[in-house]
Amino acid sequence: MSIATPLIDSVTASYQAVADSLPGGRQVEVTSRRQMALDAFRRHGLPDHRIESWKFTSLTGLEKQSWGIPANEGGIDAALLQAVSLGIETYRLVFVNGRLDPAVSKLAGLPDGVVIEALSQSQDVADALGDVVEARDTVLGSLNAALASDGLVLRIADGVVLDRPVEIVAFGAPGLVNLRHALHLGHGAEAVLVESYRDGGFAESGWNNIFAGIRLRVGARLTHLRIQDENAKSFHAALGRVSVGEGARYQHVSLQTGGAVARHELHVEFAGSRAEVDLRGLVLARGTAHIDHTLRLHHAQPHCNSNQLFKHVVDDRGHAVFQGGIRVAPHAQKTDAQQLSRTLLLADRAQIDTKPELEILADDVKCSHGASIGDLDSQQLFYMRARGLGQDEARRLLLSGFAYEIVEALPEGALRDFADAFVEDRLKGDAA
Amino acid sequence: MLEIKNLHATVDGKKILNGIDLTIKAGEVHAIMGPNGSGKSTLSYVLAGREGYEVTEGDILFKGRSLLGLEPEERAREGIFLAFQYPVEIPGVANATFLRSAVNAVRKHRGLADMDAMTFLKTAKAKMKELQMDEKFLQRAVNQGFSGGEKKRNEVFQMAMLEPVMAILDETDSGLDIDALRIVAEGVNALRSPERSALVITHYQRLLEYIVPDFVHVLAGGRIVKSGGKDLAHELEAKGYADIVADAA
Numbered sequence: 001m002s003i004a005t006p007l008i009d010s011v012t013a014s015y016q017a018v019a020d021s022l023p024g025g026r027q028v029e030v031t032s033r034r035q036m037a038l039d040a041f042r043r044h045g046l047p048d049h050r051i052e053s054w055k056f057t058s059l060t061g062l063e064k065q066s067w068g069i070p071a072n073e074g075g076i077d078a079a080l081l082q083a084v085s086l087g088i089e090t091y092r093l094v095f096v097n098g099r100l101d102p103a104v105s106k107l108a109g110l111p112d113g114v115v116i117e118a119l120s121q122s123q124d125v126a127d128a129l130g131d132v133v134e135a136r137d138t139v140l141g142s143l144n145a146a147l148a149s150d151g152l153v154l155r156i157a158d159g160v161v162l163d164r165p166v167e168i169v170a171f172g173a174p175g176l177v178n179l180r181h182a183l184h185l186g187h188g189a190e191a192v193l194v195e196s197y198r199d200g201g202f203a204e205s206g207w208n209n210i211f212a213g214i215r216l217r218v219g220a221r222l223t224h225l226r227i228q229d230e231n232a233k234s235f236h237a238a239l240g241r242v243s244v245g246e247g248a249r250y251q252h253v254s255l256q257t258g259g260a261v262a263r264h265e266l267h268v269e270f271a272g273s274r275a276e277v278d279l280r281g282l283v284l285a286r287g288t289a290h291i292d293h294t295l296r297l298h299h300a301q302p303h304c305n306s307n308q309l310f311k312h313v314v315d316d317r318g319h320a321v322f323q324g325g326i327r328v329a330p331h332a333q334k335t336d337a338q339q340l341s342r343t344l345l346l347a348d349r350a351q352i353d354t355k356p357e358l359e360i361l362a363d364d365v366k367c368s369h370g371a372s373i374g375d376l377d378s379q380q381l382f383y384m385r386a387r388g389l390g391q392d393e394a395r396r397l398l399l400s401g402f403a404y405e406i407v408e409a410l411p412e413g414a415l416r417d418f419a420d421a422f423v424e425d426r427l428k429g430d431a432a
Numbered sequence: 433m434l435e436i437k438n439l440h441a442t443v444d445g446k447k448i449l450n451g452i453d454l455t456i457k458a459g460e461v462h463a464i465m466g467p468n469g470s471g472k473s474t475l476s477y478v479l480a481g482r483e484g485y486e487v488t489e490g491d492i493l494f495k496g497r498s499l500l501g502l503e504p505e506e507r508a509r510e511g512i513f514l515a516f517q518y519p520v521e522i523p524g525v526a527n528a529t530f531l532r533s534a535v536n537a538v539r540k541h542r543g544l545a546d547m548d549a550m551t552f553l554k555t556a557k558a559k560m561k562e563l564q565m566d567e568k569f570l571q572r573a574v575n576q577g578f579s580g581g582e583k584k585r586n587e588v589f590q591m592a593m594l595e596p597v598m599a600i601l602d603e604t605d606s607g608l609d610i611d612a613l614r615i616v617a618e619g620v621n622a623l624r625s626p627e628r629s630a631l632v633i634t635h636y637q638r639l640l641e642y643i644v645p646d647f648v649h650v651l652a653g654g655r656i657v658k659s660g661g662k663d664l665a666h667e668l669e670a671k672g673y674a675d676i677v678a679d680a681a
Binding site for chain 2: 378379380382383384385386387388389390393394397398400401402403404405
């Protein structure tokens with residue numbers, strides 16, 4: 001049985017209009033998966049507050065308009081792209097309105113053993129769509145599978161260390177954009193991924209519905225920087241699923257600055273022992289931005305370490321949400337799982353909902369969680385002012401310092417400098 | 433340089449300073465000694481303009497102008513420097529970033545151009561060498577993870593960079609071993625000149641062996657109960673505060 005709402009109807013109509021032109025649109029295996037995924041979405045509709053993991057974040061704003069899939073118009077202003085690019089040699093895929101813009105993408109010179117391609121050019125669309133997992137809380141992942149118009153497909157063979165970062169730059173449109181990324185790092189493979197979502201200069205609202213599936217095999221290492229920076233009317237919902245193999249390492253840094261609603265939900269599962277996961281996030285929520293990080297970390301294997309550090313700077317009437325889920329399976333002994341959420345509320349009407357959710361079923365583990373909420377420290381402010389810094393500059397430096405602990409998880413050099421410059425730029429307006 | 437007139441101050445409504453009179457002329461070094469709780473640190477915070485330290489009576493004139501309406505940063509830019517008894521840790525902010533911002537805020541106030549990064553680094557490294565500080569402290573977060581002695585040295589380093597005309601040292605000797613004390617004192621002495629003054633607040637006479645004051649004052653109950661030359665410090669050391677305070681009463 002499906003529900004009929006204007007939103008579901010418009011999404012269904014949009015799918016029917018473009019189905020043939022979507023990646024793999026002529027392969028039965030692909031279209032049947034897409035149809036199944038769409039049916040799943042039609043059965044459940046948008047997740048709402050009745051679902052535990054959606055208690056603090058509402059998507060009802062999406063219901064107020066009908067959503068079409070933007071035409072494949074491609075093309076982005078060179079200066080705009082330049083301004084948001086990493087600025088060093090990368091393998092780069094640029095998506096405009098949910099489609100690859102080949103003119104500004106750069107994939108030349110890939111080393112042996114590495115495949116980097118757009119989903120729209122890939123032979124493995126069915127693989128990237130994966131099996132349809134029907135669940136109410138993650139139904140947006142199904143919607144994405146139905147409508148995925150493009151995305152990154154990355155495969156790195158065993159033992160290959162990628163020589164340059166992989167960069168995805170996505171410019172949303174005033175429409176519904178579904179990018180789907182599939183990454184596979186073989187045994188001992190290493191890569192750096194930078195994923196960046198921008199509004200492309202539009203002031204109207206858009207809806208980015210993103211999915212990323214990441215698999216790290218034994219001993220693989222991935223450093224993953226994700227930037228979400230869109231206009232105040234936009235909606236952004238991302239779901240990531242990461243599988244971390246034995247001895248592998250996954251470093252994730254999420255920087256989110258805005259949108260009417262921006263949610264990044266990340267599920268990470270340890271698929272082998274002695275693996276390591278470090279998840280960090282920085283939220284800069286001002287105006288009426290609502291920004292959500294929802295994490296689900298599954299210690300399914302023994303001897304794994306995880307760390308979650310999420311920081312929130314909330315100003316004006318902004319609202320941040322942090323849900324840090326950690327599950328330690330009964331046999332996952334010697335697990336070390338740490339979690340910390342820290343928040344600066346800079347205005348009376350700024351809000352944070354921060355919620356640790358720990359389910360620990362093993363007995364020989366080290367798990368901790370903590371949360372702090374406050375304003376800037378008055379002693380620190382006085383100390384800085386006593387050295388001659390003006391109030392605004394002192395506040396700005398303190399905010400930088402607060403944010404830096406997130407950025408410094410990135411390897412020293414171009415990547416960290418890039419993230420740091422981005423954060424500094426976005427903090428400018430918050431110090432006053 | 434600095435004229436403190438009948439200064440009364442409260443903290444959280446509690447009277448701490450009860451009528452301090454003190455005049456420090458250009459080039460002079462004054463020491464304030466006194467037992468715990470006598471108001472020494474309160475005096476230093478009142479001079480620096482800390483929020484919550486309320487002047488209820490009297491005035492503080494600096495270079496002939498009242499400080500009372502000025503924000504902490506305005507006082508700092510005018511040339512007042514407080515070396516904190518407990519320097520504050522600021523995670524995530526590099527010492528160099530912080531100090532360069534401070535130096536340039538002060539320079540701007542004095543109508544000077546910003547100090548560029550190269551000049552700053554060169555100057556900073558030279559001063560650090562004099563204070564026998566490792567250059568790596570420039571890149572570390574302000575005071576974070578510094579030992580007690582390192583923090584105090586960092587205060588004197590900041591002072592050397594900011595070149596204040598009125599330095600207030602609040603128990604800069606506490607937590608320092610004898611070698612560190614000597615180095616810190618040399619750093620302070622290096623700044624002594626006919627144009628600069630200092631107010632050295634200390635519990636012990638030890639520091640005054642190295643930073644020799646022109647005048648010594650004894651603070652008790654929020655008032656100066658006795659003033660004298662540098663010999664007063666020795667007298668205090670020999671007799672203890674109790675006798676001096678009792679004699680003065």
